[in-house]
Amino acid sequence: MKRQLDDKRKIYSPPIVQTTANTFPRLLLAHAERQPDAPAVREKDLGIWQTWRWSDVAREVREIACGLASLGFKPGDNLAIVGANRPHLYMAVLAAQSLRGVPVPLYQDAVAGEMVFMLEDAAIDFVIAEDQEQVDKLLECRELMAAKGTRGLRHLVYDDPKGLRHYDQPGLMGYERLRELGRAFDASQPAFFEQSLNGVEPGDVAVILYTSGTTGRPKGVCQTHASFIAAGRGGVETDRLGPGDNIMSYLPMAWVGDHLFSVAQWLVGGFTLNCPESAATVMNDMREIGPSYYFGPPRTFEGLLTAVSIRMEDAAAPKRWLYAKFMRLAQRVGADILNGAKVGLGDRLLYALGDLMIYGPLRNVLGMSRIRVAYTAGAAIGPDLFRFYRSIGVNLKQFYGQTETCAYVCLQQDGKVKLQTVGSAAPGIELRIAPDGEVLVRGVSVLKEYYKRPDATAEVLDAEGYFHTGDAGVIDAEGHLRIIDRAKDVGKLSRGAIFAPNYIENKLKFFPQIKEAVCFGNGREQVCAAINIDYEAVGNWAERRGLPYGGYVDLAGKAEVLRLVAECVEKVNADLASEEGMGETQIARFLVLHKELDPDDDELTRTRKVRRGFIADKYRVLVDALYGGKTEQYIETQVKFEDGRTGVVSATLKIVEAKRFPPMKAAA
Helix, strand or coil: CCEECCCCCCCCCCCCCCCCCCCHHHHHHHHHHHCCCCEEEEEEECCEEEEEEHHHHHHHHHHHHHHHHHCCCCCCCEEEEECCCCHHHHHHHHHHHHCCCEEEEECCCCCHHHHHHHHHHCCCCEEEECCHHHHHHHHHHHHHHHHCCCCCCCEEEECCCCCCCCCCCCCEEEHHHHHHHHHHHHHHCCCHHHHHHHCCCCCCEEEEEECCCCCCCCCEEEEEHHHHHHHHHHHHHHHCCCCCCEEECCCCCCCHHHHHHHHHHHHHHCCEEEECCCHHHHHHHHHHHCCCEEEECHHHHHHHHHHHHHHHHHCCHHHHHHHHHHHHHHHHHHHHHHHCCCCCHHHHHHHHHHHHHHHHHHHHHCCCCCCCEEEECCCCCCHHHHHHHHHCCCCEEEEECCHHHCCCCEECCCCCCCCCCCCEECCCEEEEECCCCEEEEEECCCCCEECCCHHHHHHHECCCCCEEEEEEEEECCCCCEEEEEECCCCEECCCCCEECHHHHHHHHHCCCCEEEEEEECCCCCCEEEEEEECHHHHHHHHHHCCCCCCCHHHHHCCHHHHHHHHHHHHHHHHHHHCCCCCHHHCEEEEEECCCCCCHHHCCECCCCCECHHHHHHHCHHHHHHHHCCCCEEEEEEEEECCCCCEEEEEEEEEEEECCCCCCCCCCC
């Protein structure tokens, strides 16, 4: 039963549920019993917020589970879930688990060809999808599978019926029809659901999450109820989360971070999930809800900062001056004030004035005016970007982990936040640094296995139970972990300097004009870079200067844009030159790519991580030109469009010499 939200800002504060429930379905029932009328999930639909209470969620999960059972879903079966963040899809996760089945969330923006691998690998017969777009894709997958002689996808359930009225393919039905079947099944076998739910064990696999596949085919990571509940409890207790908190669930359900925050912590802490109307309305929806708890990968925070920068460039000169003045103050003392460090009275008073005039309104624009704690993870965040948010009073912290560790290895605790580290070991986790510098993890959140891949499991889990992360890192004297880069990506220049490409790339991406960057240099004399401009930010900059352009390719090749990017690279080089041990890794030459790096072109993963080796091979002619002393290079690149068609983008790219600075001398 849905009901309208009468007061979106009302804070419900029943006591935090203390329970011994040790599986996700049991946690749901505990909340339904202890706080039945508190809001569990909200969704904005057609401009109106709708609310499901905990008792509503428990009833609906029971109906979905019984509906699936009536269709033949049984213990050990896998249920694919494809779509954006929708309440019914989160309920489907719990319904599958209640039957001792396993939910398998898939990325909603994956093309059919990518999905087929995971659907076949997980032997999927049952799918719950969001809408017509996903149904069309899944029907295409079924045809592709049938052409290969693979059976599967017998039952396709869709949540949003829009556009599907005349579809009559076998096994296709609406979500409400599934609930009807569930109610009838429950009436005929009233003891079935409780018996099934009581049979779920903490050590059962609770979810299969596929890795992003940066180095090959994705692998299905099997995580248990016990692992994710322990990870969820660690975060909830560290940040004192409970029923009065609100979170915006907007990141892909197939990403481990969303499963940690929007499933595990939600069910442990009993707070409220809020699902936006669409990806395009997230910012507006955040301002309406005013979440107290927020998370996102660095690219989300980069995008928010870019949007702010664009707005400020369009502001009147007095406002720009005031913003710059107070942001310099924030950069100097804001993070110290947030950390509770000593700051002079004069600076505190000025900062309070800045909070009234600049920082507070800025947090409101970002939808972060009520945020008590925010996290970023999924990739390394640049220290400059991290410092910006903390300097304006957003309690942004980092956590560190992988799909194989429930995204739970390290947490930054309030008052102990360091810009260069990801925090200390989370409760229940042991850290070790291998002789070659690789970070090893053992503890409550480590995967049970890779699905049907004992060989791959043996490669990452050693005899002592440590998971080999593939990341290179160091632990400081206070026990804080600093991630240098992916171990496979860390190399050396030919003269011996350590080369950590991700560290340099994050510095570049702090600038709103730069959306993505890929640095090269391992085994070479110098570092070179291929850069993507941010089309919106640079386009806005060009329009204000009366600079005409005819699309991304034209804009990226403008001499004025190249000079703009060169200024950003120069600032990064100056920064690197001032850091001990980094001066030799300044960028010597760069080019601006003629197209945006895209997951559909296999250049990025679905979580937008750079597939570095693939890019180096695909753009070999450009890499050779960067290191061959050329001043320009022609290239033709095949691209994929959303409708499946392919095309070719071509351009002659200018190669720019970057200004470099004398490196800082090492201390004696």
